[in-house]
Amino acid sequence: MHPSLQDIRLVAFDLDGTLIDSVPDLAAAVDAMLVGQRLAPVGEAKVRDWVGNGSHKLVERALACVLGEAPDTARVTASHDGFLRAYHAAPCERTRAYPGVSEALGSLEARGIIVTLVTNKPAAFIDPILEALGLRRYFRMTLGGDSLAEKKPHPAPLLHLAAQFGVAPAQCLMVGDSRHDVEAGKRAGFRTLAVPYGYNHGEPVVSSRPDGVVESLGELV
Structure with a gap:
């Protein structure tokens, strides 16, 4: 098991730049x-x-x-x-999942870890894109940028997910590609894991000091 997953019961993934290149x-x-x-x-x-x-x-x-x-x-x-x-x-004509994504999601599901998604993309687009890429079945809950009153980097969406499943924030992991993901995770009391290949306004995501970095989500398998 990857060290970032030690004692983790719930994982919240960002979407754009983390799971998919949209x-x-x-x-x-x-x-x-x-x-x-x-x-x-x-x-x-x-x-x-x-x-x-x-x-x-x-x-x-x-x-x-x-x-x-x-x-x-x-x-x-x-x-x-x-x-x-x-x-x-045309929300998913050229959008593709990054390598290792489906394998990582399947592995987490098989271990009994709760897999969720929190994105700032409008909620109406989430299911069509996940369905088109064959990923929807892995997620127990998804939140868009308009699902709640606040969105990342505010911690509210992450705390909402933790509360919905009765999991302490300390046993949750936020996985994303940007400083907003890392900030939201830290403010919510989640562990944070970053991928360096996504969208972070031209800045290296490591400068946000996540708890861990993986070159590919395939490392979580």
Whole structure:
């Protein structure tokens, strides 16, 4: 057993950048939203640095980049609606699970560890993507960025999961790719484990000082 799993009863995984590489589809939706406003597309590389704080923030960052200034709230709201329409139309055409993900989830399930998911992505997208990738069956509970009043890096979603299953935070593990995952885990009293290959706004996730790092989730098998 990997040291990070010692005495752990519940694992909460982040989604984008941890379990799946969703940027190709997110970038396509962002660009469709921009082109629909006769603005220049931004492309996949930029979107890769903007993911992680929820879809509203992603849209806001894209608009600010193209407009050269912070967009007003009304424009962000209207643009966000356009982004959601585009993303709903194709949420999992080029999105793929990272190597080792299904093996890790299956191994945790076989050991009787409670597997959950907490993401800042809107909840409506979670099941369609997990189903398309054959991963939904592993998760006992999933939370999106709009499932509760607060989202990561606030600890509330993680504490909600722990409470739902009656597990002490000290026996829970947060697995993610960004400083927001690590911060949420630490604030909730969870152990934290990071992967270095995801989306962290161009910063190495180790600088957030997680309790552990794995190059691949396959190391948890």
